[in-house]
Amino acid sequence: MLRHFLLKRSLGIHHHHYHPSTPSHSHLLRTLPPKPFLRQFSSLPEPNTDAETRKYLGYAALLLFCGAATYYSYPLPENAKHKKAQIFRYAPLPEDLHTVSNWSGTHEVQTRFFHQPESIDQLERVVREAHQSKTRIRPVGSGLSPNGIGLSRTGMVNLSLMDSILEVDKKNKTVRVQAGIRVQQLVDGIKEHGLTLQNFASIREQQIGGIIQVGAHGTGASLPPIDEQVVAMKLVTPAKGTIEISKEKDPELFYLARCGLGGLGVVAEVTLQCVDRQELVEHTVVSTMDEIKKNHKKLLSENKHVKYLYIPYTDSVVVVRCNPVSKWKGPPKFKPKYTKDEAIQHVRDLYRESLQKYRYGFT
Template sequence: MHISSVTSRKSLQRILGSSRSYLGAYNVTGRFLSNGPKFAVKAKRSDLTVLSASAVVALAVFQYKEYSRTKLELSAEETTTTLLNWSGTHVVQVDNNRYWEPETVQEVEDIVRSCHKRGQPVRPIGSALSPNGIAFHQNGMMSMANLDRILQVDVKNQRVTAQAGARVSQVVDALRPYHLTLPNLASIAEQQMGGFIQVGAHGTGRSIAPVDHYVTEIKLVTPAKGTITLTKDDGELFELAKVGLGCLGVVVEVTMECVPAHRLVEHTFVLTREEAVTRLQELLTEHKHMRYMWIPYTDSVVVVTNDPEDQVKEIPKLKKISEDERFAPLRDLMLELSNEWPEPYTKESLQSIGFGELRDALLAIDPLGIKHVKRCNEAEAEFWKRSEGYQVRPSDELLQFDCGGQQWVWEVCFPTGTQEKSSGNDMDFMTELLAGIEREEIPAHSPIEQRWSASSSSLMSPAYGPKDGLHSWVGIINYLPSEDEGQRRDISELFTGRYCNLMRNVGQAVSATSHWAKLERPKSMWQLVDTQLFLQTRFPLRLFNEARDIYDPKNILGNDLLNLVVGKPGTK
């Protein structure tokens, strides 16, 4: 069961064989910071557009092993596995004899039992998409990638049961022949079902809850109490375990509600900031899915709405704008800025570069230069104005969107009134955040994403709340657009320092809490104390840690980040 180059090669083939292309996979670079050889895996866009996120991780593992093999001239066993998260911000190296890839539930049970006996850490890991690497543990991890079967589609009750390692995209594909789909998706569908629910992932829509809310049954392999199956009838424990952060047991099966498959009409358009504020209630109420993308330093807010095709009376015909016209603001800027380079971009060379890649290339020129970032953001705003339009496609295709390349992100969630009426604090939050960015001249990349969800019934969900509750999710971003180590360090410093501090301060007034997959390790003792105190008021941590004490008393499932911010099993 230990990973070896043979099994990792097999799993790589498995993943590649069943993978679909996914947005934003360009320019992914694996950088491995081992004690031994320092090695960066660089993959070109053309290599990666066919890879799923888990394939990228698997590829990274595989390439690292191949490299180790070459270095050692095939004479010795490789001893470690190195994993990199999707965002390229966290890396972990684990001994191969502490990295498991079980293929059956029985194997999961055997590993967990044996680890529990020895007090050996064994943190479950999904696709490693979490920007904060919340699944990582250098002393022991269990990849769930091989438990990826779709077990049952219950058409009558509109439910699907899948093994926890099945990727969301696989589940959606399996539901298609039954004319069913998942109630909502995040912006990427390469998460595993286990990771998807354990961090409480969300999409957008005032009446649509985060995905964990739609779980009806969950099977967990727990260290101290063996395998348990939980449903709503199990009350608090079920509500804790759905967003369990990998701490209450290894999820092996998930049953989730589905909805009839449907096509959506997507409308993209741009408002001014004032219009975005005044039209919020109308847009939230009238559209099934609605999100804002605020572009710092511009008076532009990109709005994307999605509604079921059969509820849209008429799709207005808009004047067609050619791709050349649409891309002109970004391409012209690149032509101008690269003019003096030994090998400047040309009109022809820019033709083959997509939007996200072009934004990365532009930002890479001076990602922290305030004047430069403003120019890039202005060009992006103009690009979106020329991108106004409608498209009609299946919901699972439209609810995902291009998230850009490697990046720092931080997303917070806060209650904002009821689904009937937003309290308006979501707009106050944005007004204050943008004012702070612009006052402090923070080189904030675009966009700042704002989404909404209904309440989740899961006690550890950032969107836990009353049935009719409404929550707003706001995510800030700074891309890591190049391989330059110094540049990456400076961006990381700015983002995790000044920029996050600003959002933290603005968020205090609305009790904003971090998305679990985006909560970074506090940078100072004071910040740690603040975070701990805040999380204690925002979540039922005592209950959560009591449950951990019962199901994982030796804390073999937790990790340093969680020990630090939510405490250890039994922490009061």
């Protein structure tokens, strides 16, 4: 009865306002189906509870994710660093992680193990134990490379405590050293024997084992990279223990291991070919790009060492030439634009002005 009454009332309103000439109510009831009108006028729309629930669950999940990301991205205190590494990297971690960075501080890593053996026996034990436990260790030197290729989270070995000169052969001009010795230490150590290295970089903080393994070099078109000065090597390997290699014993392995990036084993000792010690004279001038392009080949052929230092956003290039004293032809033959007194006059004026301005502050 209620459904029939609502339907008739709805039809009546519709007929009264819009169709004054339509047939009677009974005719409409016979011709029009009742269900669409009943659903349209008498049924109330039900709220979409499933969609609302999914929406709010999504908001909650997003908030939880953002909170977790913020918590674990924020610098943790020293005693909680292992927790972050355990969740996002690996598990479990020891409490005493070692933080190692490269020389320039651009790369840093927290490693499980950082070994610093003091003898070849200790180095052999480190490599053997890592091999037995199937743990990777990476040899690392002074860390002067601007990249982080020498850093490893699983473990590293550094030979800075193995830095002795073992033997100097003045007749053959060779020197045998432990791989952890730095270039400056080596150069100073063989100076008294009248020897020096044929070529090395201007920065001398590298360990010998590292500088040969990465194929580092100095300057000079006729001078080879430092790894070509190697005569013999002693490697500590995981599978074969300690082996001695040279060009005479195993040429192929020797050439591969000289610049092996530590992939064939840890370099423990190195025998290097030296040259007679000599004094060099350095000349530094400022040139332009056009002059460099014009005189490049001439500079390489006439000088033992040549390097360019480009000044960004300018056309200026600093040219540094180094030659033996015997080749030095005296000071450059040009007259300075200013005398010595004129050149430092601005500095004197600055000191005098500062003294007058701040002298009461010193009383």
